[in-house]
Amino acid sequence: MISEQTRTMLNSGVDSSRLDHDYQRLKGLARSxxxxxxxxxxDYRELLPFLEMPLNNVGDPFQESSYALNTLDYEREVIDIFADLAQLPHGQHWGYVTNGGTEGNMYGLYLARELFRHGMVYFSEQTHYSVAKILRLQHTPSIMIKAQENGEMDYDDLRESIRINRHLPPIIFANIGTTMTGAIDDLTKIHNILDELAIREHYVHADAAMHGLALAFIDNPPAWDFAAGIDSLSISGHKWLGSPIPCGIALARSSHVKRISRAVEYVGVNDTTISGSRSAYAPLMIWYGLRKHGxxxxxxxxxxxxxxxxxxxxxxxxxxxxxxxxxxxxxxxxxxxxxxxxxxxxxxxxxxxxxxxxxxxxxxxxxxxxxxxxxxxxxxxx
Ligand SMILES: Cc1ncc(COP(=O)(O)O)c(C=O)c1O
Known part of the structure; x- marks a missing residue:
C-alpha cells in the first residue's frame, strides 16, 4: 500500500521552478x-542526441554484445589509447570504462585476489578511503603501511611488513598520486624490495585516479605505468579530463584477465567487468574529451x-x-x-x-x- 506522503510526491508533477532554482544554486556553488x-x-553538448536512446555497454568491451544499442567501438578506442599512454603493449592489453576510480581499484584488487588466493594486500595510510572498504568487501587480508610526510609510502615499513609475511604473495596497492597530497609511490623502490626479498609471485596495482592522465603527457614523468612493472591500473575520467557523469578507466594485462573470465549466454559475452549493465555515455564522453583536446x-x-x-x-x-x-x-x-x-x-x-x-x-x-x-x-x- 502506498503511503499518503509517497502518493503526494509521486503525483505532484515535475516542478520546473524547483529545477531552475537548483540549477542556479549548483552553478553558483560550482564557481567556488x-x-x-x-x-x-x-562541453559535451554535441553528444546530447545520444541521450535519446537506452544505450548500454553490458559485458566485455572487446566482444560484440547481443545488445546492439552500445558504444563498444568507442570504448575499445578509449581503452586502446589509455593502454598506449600507460605503455601496455598492444595485444597484451585489456580494460573497460568504469563508473570511476573506485571501480578500477576494485577491479585491480579483484584480479589480484583471483590470481593469488592467499595474497596479502599492502597499502599506505594515505590511500583513498574506498580501498579499505573494497578489501573488506572482498575479504582480502591486508596491512596498512605508514606514509612519509609528503604522503608517499614508507618503504622501510613496506619491506619489513613483506619480510614478516613472505610466505604470502604480496599484492601492492601503489598510489600514483594520493588523494590529499598527490604523492606518487616509487614503483622502482617497490620492485627493488620485492627483488631484494627474492619474492617471485607478486602483483602491483596502481591507483592513478587523478594523476594518471597527466603523467602520460608531461616530460620525464616518474615511473607510473606498465613499463614500470604494474599489473593493473585505475584512472578516473571525471577528474583531470572532466565529465558531468563519474567515469574511469580500468586497465590490466590481458593474460591475467583471461584467467578469470566466464561466458554468459544471456548477453552473449564474457562477464569480465564488475558491473553488468555499464554506461555507454561514459566511453563516448571520454572519447570526445580526448579527441576534442588532442x-x-x-x-x-x-x-x-x-x-x-x-x-x-x-x-x-x-x-x-x-x-x-x-x-x-x-x-x-x-x-x-x-x-x-x-x-x-x-x-x-x-x-x-x-x-x-x-x-x-x-x-x-x-x-x-x-x-x-x-x-x-x-x-x-x-
Ligand atoms: C587517489 C584516489 N583514488 C581513488 C579515488 C576514487 O575515485 P572515484 O571518485 O573516481 O571513484 C580518488 C578520488 O578522489 C582518489 O583521489
Missing amino acids: SLGYPCNQAF EDGLKKMIKDSILLAQYTVEAFQKKGIQAWRNQNSPIVVFPKPNNEVIRRWSLAVDRNIGHIVCLPHIEKSTIDTFIEDYLTGSPEPH
Whole structure:
C-alpha cells in the first residue's frame, strides 16, 4: 500500500521552478568549489542526441554484445589509447570504462585476489578511503603501511611488513598520486624490495585516479605505468579530463584477465567487468574529451594546471603561509583553515591540512580571492 506522503510526491508533477532554482544554486556553488579534483572545463553538448536512446555497454568491451544499442567501438578506442599512454603493449592489453576510480581499484584488487588466493594486500595510510572498504568487501587480508610526510609510502615499513609475511604473495596497492597530497609511490623502490626479498609471485596495482592522465603527457614523468612493472591500473575520467557523469578507466594485462573470465549466454559475452549493465555515455564522453583536446591540447591543459598550482604555492608563501605541493601534482596543501572557509570553498581537509586542486576551470583571480579569504575569513561562531 502506498503511503499518503509517497502518493503526494509521486503525483505532484515535475516542478520546473524547483529545477531552475537548483540549477542556479549548483552553478553558483560550482564557481567556488576548489577542494575536489573535478575539472569543470568541458562541453559535451554535441553528444546530447545520444541521450535519446537506452544505450548500454553490458559485458566485455572487446566482444560484440547481443545488445546492439552500445558504444563498444568507442570504448575499445578509449581503452586502446589509455593502454598506449600507460605503455601496455598492444595485444597484451585489456580494460573497460568504469563508473570511476573506485571501480578500477576494485577491479585491480579483484584480479589480484583471483590470481593469488592467499595474497596479502599492502597499502599506505594515505590511500583513498574506498580501498579499505573494497578489501573488506572482498575479504582480502591486508596491512596498512605508514606514509612519509609528503604522503608517499614508507618503504622501510613496506619491506619489513613483506619480510614478516613472505610466505604470502604480496599484492601492492601503489598510489600514483594520493588523494590529499598527490604523492606518487616509487614503483622502482617497490620492485627493488620485492627483488631484494627474492619474492617471485607478486602483483602491483596502481591507483592513478587523478594523476594518471597527466603523467602520460608531461616530460620525464616518474615511473607510473606498465613499463614500470604494474599489473593493473585505475584512472578516473571525471577528474583531470572532466565529465558531468563519474567515469574511469580500468586497465590490466590481458593474460591475467583471461584467467578469470566466464561466458554468459544471456548477453552473449564474457562477464569480465564488475558491473553488468555499464554506461555507454561514459566511453563516448571520454572519447570526445580526448579527441576534442588532442595531444597538444591535453599537454597544455596539464601544464597550465601545474603552473597554476605553483602560482598558488608561491602566492601563499608570499603571505607567510607554508603551502606546498608534490612535483607533477596540481594539489596545493596548506594548514587547515577555519570551518567557514572550508565550507565556502568546498575544501577537502584531513587532520591538520587542507588542499585545493588547481584544475583548468580555475582562474588566477579566483585563487587570489581564495587566499585573501583564507587569511581574513571569519571563523565559524562557536
Ligand atoms: C587517489 C584516489 N583514488 C581513488 C579515488 C576514487 O575515485 P572515484 O571518485 O573516481 O571513484 C580518488 C578520488 O578522489 C582518489 O583521489
